[in-house]
Every structure is written in structure tokens, then in C-alpha cells.
Amino acid sequence: MKALFHQVFDYNYHSNKQLISTFADLEVVPEKSVELFNHILNAHHIWNARILEQHSEFGVWQEHEPRAWEEIHYDNQRNSFEIITNTDFWEQRIKYEDSEGSHFTRSLQDILFHIINHSTHHRGQILMDLRANGIEPPEQDYIYYKR
Template sequence: MKAFLHQLFDYNFYCNKKLIERCAAMKEVPEKSAELFNHILNAHHTWNKRIVGKPTDFPLSHIHSIENWEDIHYENQRSSFEIITNTEDFSKRIDYESSEGRTFANELKDILFHIVNHSTHHRGQILADFRVKGIEPESLDYIFYKR
């Protein structure tokens, strides 16, 4: 389980890093794409904090300067790897409060998978936004990453 989760988070890191590099090279990042990428960063941060039972450093809606994306992304990755490395029971239930203030509990493995899947979903939206804006997106499919 640990090895597979490390692979998924490596893939997630790779894809987000590619998008950060691409956006940093643009004169102007499409607004919707920037909002979505900030959401990816903030949600990953929020889930890491929920897992370890600590308050978040910023809200889900926070807009970061593009110059800070790489540092936030790196810290998200480091925190997730630390969680995975130090976990012995991935079926452990994590109690947390949603952004709407409702209380839930899910197994750690499901939350970790959700982080990666959620990021993939929003990266797809970013790539679609790029196309609409006439920007040819790079393929970020998992199988291409594994080749």
C-alpha cells in the first residue's frame, strides 16, 4: 500500500510541477486555470491538515501568488509523504469537519486516494480551459508518466 501511494503522489507531484512550470512561463495565466490550481493546492493542504488533526494555514478559497505555488506544492507533497511513510494502518478512520462545517469520517487510504483523484479532476479542467484559450496543453495521463 505504501509503495503504491508513494507512486500516486509522485505522479501527482510531477503533473502539478509541470503545470506550475507552464503557468510560470506564461505572460498571463487564464483566470479560471489559476483559480483551479489554487484550489488544488489549498485542498491538498487542507486534507493533509485534517489527517494530522491540525488547523489549516489558509482557507480553501485563498488565492496564492504564482511565485508561491511551487513552495506550497512542495510542502503538500512532503506532508503527504510523511503521512504515508509513518502510517501502519491505512484503514484507520479519520474524523474531520468539512468546509461546510459537517462532521465526517473516512478511512485514511480513501482520503489519500481522494487527494490525488481530486487533483487529477481539476487538472483536467485546467487543460480544457487552456484549450479554450488557445493554449495547447501537455498530456498528463498517468500512463505517459509511467513510460
């Protein structure tokens, strides 16, 4: 399980880095893409904080300056890798409060899977938004990453 999570978080890191690079090359990044990318970064941060029983520094839809994206993304990855590396009990129950104040408990493996799935979902929306704005996005499929 540890190797699998390291692998998919590597893919997630690579994919987000591609988008940061693509955005840096654009004169204007479409507004929806900016909103969704900030959300990806924030959600990853929030889930790491929940797992680590820390207070989140970011709101779900908080906006960051594009120059901060790389550092936030790196910190998210570093924290997730630390969680994965130091975990042997994947069924560990994590108690958390969602953004609306409801309380839940989920397994660590489910939360880690959710982080990846959530990021992939919103990256797909970003790719659609880029295409709708006449911008050819980078290839983001996992199989291409593995080539």
C-alpha cells in the same frame, strides 16, 4: 499500499510541477486555471492538515501569488509522503469537519485516494481551460508519466 500511494503521489507531484512550469512560461495565465490550481493546492493542504489533526492555514478557494505555488506544492507533497511513510494502518479512521461545518469520519486510504482523484479532476479542467484559451497544455496522462 504504501508503495502504491508513494507512486501516485509522485505522479501528482510531477503533474502539478508541469503545470507550474507551463504557467511560468505564459504571459497571462487564464483566470479559471489560476482559480482551479489554487484550489488544488489548498485542498491538498487542508486534507493533510485534517489527517495530521492540525489547523489548516488556507481556505478552500484562497488565492496565492504564483511565486508561492511551488513552495506550497512542495510542502503538500512532503507532508503527504510523511503521512504515507509513517502509516501501516490504512483503515485508520480520520475525523474531520468540512468547510461547511459538518462532521465526518473516513478511512485514511479513502482520504489519500481522494486527494489524488480531486487533483486529477481539477487538472483536467485546467487542461480544458488552457485549450479553450489557445494554449497547448502539457501531457498529463499517468501512462505518459510512467514512460
